[in-house]
Amino acid sequence: MLFRSEATFARCVVLQLSLFTGSLSAQPHAAHRVELGRRHQPAASGHTRTLPLLRINEVVTDPQQDWDDSAGGNGSPFDAVPGNGAISATDEWVELFNAGDTPVDLTESSGWTIEFVDTTPEILNFANPGSAVRLVFSQGGNPSFFQSGEYLVIGNPPGNLNNDVYLILKNSGGEIVDDVELGDDAEGDGAGDGAPDGGAGGGDATSAADEAIARLPNGHDTDDDVADFVQQPATIGATNAGEVCVTFDFPVSGGAWYLISLPVIPAAAQVSALFPTAVTAFEWVYAAQSYQLADTLAPAKAYWLLMAEPATVEVCGQALETYTKSYAATGWDLIGATLQPAPVTDAPAGSIAAMFGWQAAGQSYEMIDPLQTEPTHGYWILVSQAPSSVTVGPAGGGSARRSSRN
Known part of the structure; x- marks a missing residue:
């Protein structure tokens, strides 16, 4: 299944995702x-x-x-x-x-x-x-x-x-x-x-x-x-690099949802330790295709974070350079980024039918093509083939597939 626009994406996942209508709530914009x-x-x-x-x-x-x-x-x-x-x-x-x-x-x-x-x-x-x-x-x-x-x-x-x-x-x-x-x-x-x-x-x-x-x-x-x-x-x-630090910028006045990921592996993983002013955080459970509250954060995953006020937060840890996720079933997943901008490679090719990022300023989605991640950001992907795998970072001389969705 290929998506040609953000609007089509939103219509196709209406049972899973619904955009904000203006006010902040204690649930992320996706149901689920x-x-x-x-x-x-x-x-x-x-x-x-x-x-x-x-x-x-x-x-x-x-x-x-x-x-x-x-x-x-x-x-x-x-x-x-x-x-x-x-x-x-x-x-x-x-x-x-x-x-x-x-x-x-x-x-x-x-x-x-x-x-x-x-x-x-x-x-x-x-x-x-x-x-x-x-x-x-x-x-x-x-x-x-x-x-x-x-x-x-x-x-x-x-x-x-x-x-x-x-x-x-x-x-x-x-x-x-x-x-x-x-x-x-x-x-x-x-x-x-x-x-x-x-x-x-x-x-x-x-x-x-x-x-x-x-x-x-x-x-x-x-x-x-x-x-x-x-x-x-x-x-x-x-x-085996020493500890590195990354900066998360939460600029939206009045509060907003942010789709974030950890490109480092911190010593403490609790949300309260990493982002002390966050109102709440949610993670996506792939097997159930639904959300649950997140108390701790892990690399290679993405999370919805609700911030009531603008903030700048520094998180330090060991660098995450690459990772691979394996899928035994199809469905939507939230994936994270690595320390450096990195391609996303699916195997077999074509297993990712769509990839979307989140613009916090407009509280809206954007299509990601070619498939690429940026540090600290999180992304939705639609896994349309299984078994399959998705690698973020170097992939043995291969390159990220540029999709044909134009």
Whole structure:
């Protein structure tokens, strides 16, 4: 179903959406480890061979969030939107980053491996990772085509990771490409040199604020784990940038509804903490195709926020660079934006039949074509095919589909 105007859009969703008639109401207008790269081995000829610049970039051994989406979430485990189910060892993950200029085939010959050395050692072979392991590529890559600049999240790696663990990434020839030690001497080379601080804690976490051991700067390797890694909030499938801040501008006098999203992942997610002067907030429940009150906000989603007076609000957190949502059924959904303007890519192409944004000044909709998001904004999309997926941000060399709706 294609929509050629905002008026047509409004007529087609009259049972779900109704524009304001002038006064504000309490409902929205719609009803409804880590020692890295030290052992690069010479080739048999005696000449040093350049190995691919793959880095063990981030490790979570003590998860504080439901990364495997055991309940809730957005149907895409081990992405920036965790679920709200029980937290267990299946939520552990390791992130690799291709810091080189060329793609890498992790399945070549007998396959690349990553070893997890702790009290119960395990080895993962990328040519045959096993059905329980989740490999999530940030730009649409795959084990035989790990793209330059891409992140690979290894979700639920084999065994249960100790907080003190030594990780060794090897190519198919058995050469060490990168290695990382977390905590107190899992590598066996003496104490005091394991990430993040040379102490015995390793990956031990107390909350989402210190859940991950991450390279900072992102992908940076000086062969000193303590210098190269910090303990910080998880930035799964994205750069390990420090905290960034974005500004939300609510300019309408007399109050208005705003369709907003979080392009950062804040430490506190409560509406009252992020937007203390907001009257109320609503979220869209896709499965039910209806609204419910929102007390907390999550990235990759959009929310209706009612502000009674003009305000400017700064929200800080880890950058959201890309995400993917999966759909098992058709329907309307509210999606969020990333830190940078980003294309929206649907798979299969044509799955998004319409996309609309919201103009707060006029309290009215606008058609979005080509499909593109802007930071802090939220958007309606109509998912007309299922199963399907929608990616906001880079999508493996693809580009956003420019629709034919003119």
